[in-house]
Amino acid sequence: MASLSFAAAVHLRRPDVASDFGNRRKPSNLVRGKRLALSLNVTSSTEPSSAVPEKPEIELEFIGPKPAADGSYPVDKAKAVSGEKLLRSIMNENKIELYATYGKVMNCGGGGSCGTCIVEILDGNDLLNERTNTEMRYLKKKPESWRLACQTIVGNKENSGKVVVRRLPQWKK
């Protein structure tokens, strides 16, 4: 960019030299004005472009329902821009198992009409939306920490932090 501006400056100077021959020390005001404008352009082109502020993110950890042979629970991790996605979508995109056997074949595809996308929020509940009416209906007799992943919005576009989710809490041992 700087070399282009330099070439333009050289081009503008030629008529100036020809018309003011013998008086090179005093170029016309018009040409001086153009040079000034060009030098301002060069200065602004070298400044860093105004960066778009990054959107807040939510970190997610998904704990498996059953421990491995060594007693540790499997953990999957994912990240999501705050307030843009449902927990179900994030799990699907990251190929994190959500459904138990029946839900795998009979889930409603996120429509809130099967009640099979159950997860438990172990930490970071304050980063999620409130339970919806659909959840109130399907999870009436379940622990407060249980949610339907297709009803759970991760973040509110402004918050950030970490949410820890237990998959298939109905299988927990």
Ligand code: FES
């Ligand atoms: S996928 Fe059916 S209620 Fe969530």
